[in-house]
Amino acid sequence: MSTTKALQGVRVVDFGQLTAGANTSAMLADLGADVIKVESGAYMDLFRAVGARDSEPGWWNRSPQFRFTNRNKRGVAFDLKSEEGRRLVFELIKDADVVVENFRRGVLERLGLTYPALAAANPRIVLASISSQGESGPNRMHASFGSTLDATGGVASITGYADGPPAISGMDVNYPDQIVSLFATGIVIAAVREAKRTGRGAHLDLSQREITSFLIGEEILAAAAGVSATRSGNAQAGIILQDCFRSADGRWVAVTVADETAAAKLPAPDLAAWIAGQPAEQAVAVLAAAGIPAAVSLDGLDLLHRPDLWGHTLIRHEDGSLVKGMPYDFGGRPLEIRRTAPDLGQHTEEVLTGILGLGPAEIERLKTLGVTRAEPSS
Amino acid sequence: MSAREPARPLAGVSILEVNNPAAPIAVRLAASLAGKIAADLGAAVVKLEPAGGDPTRRLPPFLPIGPEGERSALFQFLNTGKNAVTAPDAGRVEAAGILLKGRIDLLLCEDGDPVLAAAGGRGIPSVEVAGWPAGVADAKAPLSDFTVLALGGLLDMVGDPAREPLRLGGHQGAYAAGLSTFTALMAQLVAKEAGLAPEPARLSLVETMIWVNWKAICGAEADGKAPTRQGDRSEFQVIPCRDGWIALVFTVTQYGAVCDLIGDPRLRDPKFATRAGRIRYGAELYGMLKPWFAARDREAIYAEAQGRGVPLGPAYTPADLLEDPQYLARGFIAEMTHPTLGTLKLPQVPVQWNGRSFAPSPVGATTFEALARVRAA
Numbered sequence: 001m002s003t004t005k006a007l008q009g010v011r012v013v014d015f016g017q018l019t020a021g022a023n024t025s026a027m028l029a030d031l032g033a034d035v036i037k038v039e040s041g042a043y044m045d046l047f048r049a050v051g052a053r054d055s056e057p058g059w060w061n062r063s064p065q066f067r068f069t070n071r072n073k074r075g076v077a078f079d080l081k082s083e084e085g086r087r088l089v090f091e092l093i094k095d096a097d098v099v100v101e102n103f104r105r106g107v108l109e110r111l112g113l114t115y116p117a118l119a120a121a122n123p124r125i126v127l128a129s130i131s132s133q134g135e136s137g138p139n140r141m142h143a144s145f146g147s148t149l150d151a152t153g154g155v156a157s158i159t160g161y162a163d164g165p166p167a168i169s170g171m172d173v174n175y176p177d178q179i180v181s182l183f184a185t186g187i188v189i190a191a192v193r194e195a196k197r198t199g200r201g202a203h204l205d206l207s208q209r210e211i212t213s214f215l216i217g218e219e220i221l222a223a224a225a226g227v228s229a230t231r232s233g234n235a236q237a238g239i240i241l242q243d244c245f246r247s248a249d250g251r252w253v254a255v256t257v258a259d260e261t262a263a264a265k266l267p268a269p270d271l272a273a274w275i276a277g278q279p280a281e282q283a284v285a286v287l288a289a290a291g292i293p294a295a296v297s298l299d300g301l302d303l304l305h306r307p308d309l310w311g312h313t314l315i316r317h318e319d320g321s322l323v324k325g326m327p328y329d330f331g332g333r334p335l336e337i338r339r340t341a342p343d344l345g346q347h348t349e350e351v352l353t354g355i356l357g358l359g360p361a362e363i364e365r366l367k368t369l370g371v372t373r374a375e376p377s378s
Numbered sequence: 379m380s381a382r383e384p385a386r387p388l389a390g391v392s393i394l395e396v397n398n399p400a401a402p403i404a405v406r407l408a409a410s411l412a413g414k415i416a417a418d419l420g421a422a423v424v425k426l427e428p429a430g431g432d433p434t435r436r437l438p439p440f441l442p443i444g445p446e447g448e449r450s451a452l453f454q455f456l457n458t459g460k461n462a463v464t465a466p467d468a469g470r471v472e473a474a475g476i477l478l479k480g481r482i483d484l485l486l487c488e489d490g491d492p493v494l495a496a497a498g499g500r501g502i503p504s505v506e507v508a509g510w511p512a513g514v515a516d517a518k519a520p521l522s523d524f525t526v527l528a529l530g531g532l533l534d535m536v537g538d539p540a541r542e543p544l545r546l547g548g549h550q551g552a553y554a555a556g557l558s559t560f561t562a563l564m565a566q567l568v569a570k571e572a573g574l575a576p577e578p579a580r581l582s583l584v585e586t587m588i589w590v591n592w593k594a595i596c597g598a599e600a601d602g603k604a605p606t607r608q609g610d611r612s613e614f615q616v617i618p619c620r621d622g623w624i625a626l627v628f629t630v631t632q633y634g635a636v637c638d639l640i641g642d643p644r645l646r647d648p649k650f651a652t653r654a655g656r657i658r659y660g661a662e663l664y665g666m667l668k669p670w671f672a673a674r675d676r677e678a679i680y681a682e683a684q685g686r687g688v689p690l691g692p693a694y695t696p697a698d699l700l701e702d703p704q705y706l707a708r709g710f711i712a713e714m715t716h717p718t719l720g721t722l723k724l725p726q727v728p729v730q731w732n733g734r735s736f737a738p739s740p741v742g743a744t745t746f747e748a749l750a751r752v753r754a755a
Contacts, residue, residue, distance in 0.1 A: 002569075002574070002576070002577055003503075003565050003566055003569040003574065003576045003577070003579065005569075005574060006565050006566075006568045006569035006572060006574060006576070007565075007568070008572075027561070031565050051600075053600070064596050064599065064600045065593070065596060068592060068596050132689075133704055134704075134708055134730065135730070136707065136708055136730075137703070137704040137705075137707035137708045138703050138704060138707055139684075139703070139704040140704075141684075142684050142689075142704075143684065143687055143688075143689040144627070144689045144691060145627045145628065145629055145689040146627065147614055147625060147627050148625055148627045148689045148690060148691040149691070150625065151616065151623070151624070151625035151627075151691045151692060151693040151694070152625075152691035152692060152693075152694055153694075154694050154695065154696050154698070154699050155546060155547055155548065155550070156547075156616060156623075156625060156693045157547070157623075157693050157694060157695040157696070157698075158547030158548060158695075158696070159536065159544065159545070159546050159547040160544065161537070161538070161541065161544065164538075165616045165617070165618065165623055165693075166616050166623050166625075166693040167536055167537060167544055167616065168536075168614065168616055168625050168627075169532075169535065169536055169546065170535060170536070170607070170608065170612055170613075170614060171612070171613050171614055172535060172593055172594060172597065172605040173532065173535045173536070173590075173591060173593065173594070174593075175532075175546065175550070175590070178554075178589075178590040178591075178592075179553075179554050179557060179590065182554060182557035182558045182561060182586070182590075183415075183557040183560065183561070183728070185561045185564075186415075186557070186560045186561030186562075186563070186564040186565075187564075187729050187731075189561065189564035189565060189567075189568055190387050190388065190419065190564050191387070191731070192568070193387075193564070193567065193568050193571070194387050202731050202732050203731075203732055203733075204729055204730075204731060205729065205730035205731075205733070206728065206729055207708070207710075207728060209704075210705070210708075210710050210725065210728035211728045213699055213705075213710070213725050213728075214725045214727070214728045215548060215549075215550060215553045215554075216547065216548045216696060217455040217456075217724055217725050218439060218451045218452040218454075218455040218456070218548075219439065219451075219547075219548065219696040220696045220699055220700065220711070220723070220724060220725055221439075221441075221451040221454060221455050221722055221723065221724040222439035222440075222441065222451040222696070223695070223696035223697040223699075223700060224700055224711075224722065224723035224724070225441045225442055225451070225722070226442060227439050227440065227441065227442065227451070228695065228696070228697055229439065229547070229695075229696060231547070233542075233544065234524065234542065234544060234545050236524070236545075237438040237439060238437050238438040239522075242522075242524050243542065244528075244533070244542035244543055245542075246542075252528075252533075252534075252542055252543055254524050254525050254527070254528035254533060254543075255525075256522035256523075256524045256525060258403075258522070288516065288519040288520060291520050292520060293402070293519075293520040293521050293522035293524070293525045294520075294525060295521075295525035295528040295529045296528065297528040297533045297534050297543045298528065298529060298530075298531045298534065299531055299534045299594065299598070299604040299606055300531055300534075300591075300594030300595045300596075300597055300598035300604035300605060301598040301602075301603070301604040302531070302604070303530075303531050303588060303591075303594065303595050303598070304595055304598045304599055304604075308511070308513070308514050308515065309511060309514060309529060309584055309585075309588060310511070310585070310588060311511030311512065311514075311582060311584070311585035311588075312511075312585065313585045313586070313588045313589040313592075314588065314589075314592070314595065322595070322596070322599050324589065324592050325589075327555075327558040327581055327585060327586045327589040328505070328558055328559075328561075328562040328565075328579050328580065328581035328585075329512075329579065329580055329581070330565075330566075330569075330576060330577050330578070330579050331577030331578065332512060332577075332580070
């Protein structure tokens with residue numbers, strides 16, 4: 001049986017927002033976990049608003065960004081500002097295996113959902129707290145937004161033109177937000193495994209800034225020995241030539257000439273002039289045939305038309321929509337989209353009945369009180 | 379790891395990491411990072427290097443002193459906690475086969491390595507790191523970390539639109555895939571322990587980079603137009619302050635706080651009130667903002683901005699990070715005593731697990747014959 005069932009029987013309560021948290025839960029869902037995304041009319045995943053395409057009723061359910069990253073989850077609307085809402089979520093966590101959250105620091109405490117409180121009710125719970133700076137230290141309350149961490153994590157200082165400022169990945173990438181779930185998912189799986197073996201869960205304190213710095217670990221190690229990296233455009237230490245060159249058809253061609261052996265195989269002494277005389281694809285083909293890594297710098301539109309490069313990372317759902325797949329596959333099979341991203345509160349009643357065991361009268365009472373309201377607060 | 383330290387989470391898990399001499403270096407870096415994370419979390423990771431040693435041993439950055447083959451900071455960072463063994467000149471695949479006869483829980487391998495067949499035959503779950511997605515027409519084409527960024531569309535997103543696209547510093551094409559590889563290893567491990575007889579896992583650097591850059595594709599699908607690099611027309615820019623650089627980043631709801639921070643009434647002009655306006659009149663806006671930053675030190679700016687909830691941040695260098703109060707308070711930068719290189723400082727695996735962190739230990743070395751004897755026993 002495929003590893004995509006590896007987390008079958010594992011329940012995840014998902015407070016994840018935007019990319020870092022929501023995507024970690026999505027990756028757990030892809031491996032078979034039952035992920036219940038908790039939102040409310042007053043506290044929606046910000047992607048529902050950031051990616052909203054219109055202002056017609058139901059706009060909060062149509063964001064492409066939200067739908068890209070929340071497949072395979074169930075969704076409930078519990079108002080965490082109300083006593084009743086907090087009680088419901090606590091009941092849910094009592095019988096869950098994992099909680100994923102990337103609230104601003106302090107919010108979890110205000111909700112009464114600290115790790116000691118959760119562990120007292122459920123000793124095997126794994127709480128994955130994904131934050132900017134981590135749970136401790138003088139800067140634990142510092143805020144960041146995606147590319148802030150390119151800067152404070154150190155990647156920006158070694159990214160940029162040789163004559164220019166540090167460069168960040170920017171609003172449309174927010175690189176530090178993307179990488180965190182690739183790592184956090186594996187750590188959560190390891191902690192779930194440990195909880196199953198020992199009966200003891202864990203509080204996983206994941207700092208996005210530390211994860212970013214970890215990915216320039218060799219430069220930190222070298223800097224401690226007095227060897228400092230600098231910004232050098234596309235050049236890279238140890239590689240004799242690496243850059244982008246403009247082709248005859250106006251594309252940028254990225255080329256890595258690793259060493260003298262590779263340089264001896266170049267089709268012409270002046271690589272820039274040679275590429276300027278070739279269509280990009282032809283230049284890439286000639287260089288590749290000579291054993292020299294070369295590729296056209298693709299943009300999002302190019303990639304949309306290159307499904308051969310997607311592998312299993314993007315899936316065209318049967319309803320026509322495109323969603324994120326898995327960055328890996330098991331047995332060569334694509335991700336199974338068991339359900340599309342939930343509308344706000346889509347599975348509230350199902351969860352109240354099926355997991356919390358509430359009857360119709362109680363469900364109606366919660367609805368009347370507004371605890372399970374499934375529309376944004378005005 | 380000290381003798382009195384409690385067992386790490388992956389203690390008792392045994393992983394064979396096999397280096398394929400035919401794999402691109404970027405693939406090696408990805409696989410090595412995944413093996414390193416597992417090793418630092420307590421797994422027993424044996425790294426089977428090709429005859430002549432892993433070429434990463436000879437890649438920069440280099441430490442100022444130390445024996446040849448050991449003073450690569452890249453190699454030392456990527457191989458902490460592992461036991462490295464060089465395959466005999468003849469028969470790398472056979473050597474892997476001998477090691478696989480011992481107790482191995484997981485096989486980590488690279489780019490179509492024939493050792494995969496041996497693992498499959500023994501029911502050992504595997505994770506294969508490749509450069510290209512399976513089935514792509516140019517699957518044998520040479521590839522580098524840089525061309526992975528180009529193929530994944532990330533290169534197009536960074537830099538100035540009037541100039542060549544820019545790579546992110548370091549080895550991000552490889553390392554993003556390294557993180558995915560670690561997660562795939564954990565998924566395979568729990569699948570095996572659940573009795574699922576897991577099928578081989580595979581991932582590629584190109585796929586992972588496309589996965590990372592999903593917003594560009596999502597944007598292209600939604601708008602018919604791809605987002606691209608904005609340079610100094612970007613909504614968020616890195617601007618000079620008196621003693622360095624600051625990345626000015628804020629959300630749509632935080633512009634008022636930015637205005638309060640700078641205190642220049644011109645920033646309240648209605649044309650800057652919306653995100654669209656701030657992008658349209660970005661040159662004018664940043665022209666007003668820059669003098670305020672240029673007259674101040676980065677730490678003072680950082681403290682005042684954070685106090686007002688503006689999520690900007692200084693562009694720290696790797697050397698800055700070694701002295702960073704937050705990192706020092708959390709013990710994120712570990713000291714590791716290497717037998718020949720002395721005391722090294724490096725970031726540890728970025729998780730605190732019930733407040734516990736996992737300091738790395740230097741890569742160890744053994745001979746194939748010794749290891750084969752232990753494994754067979």
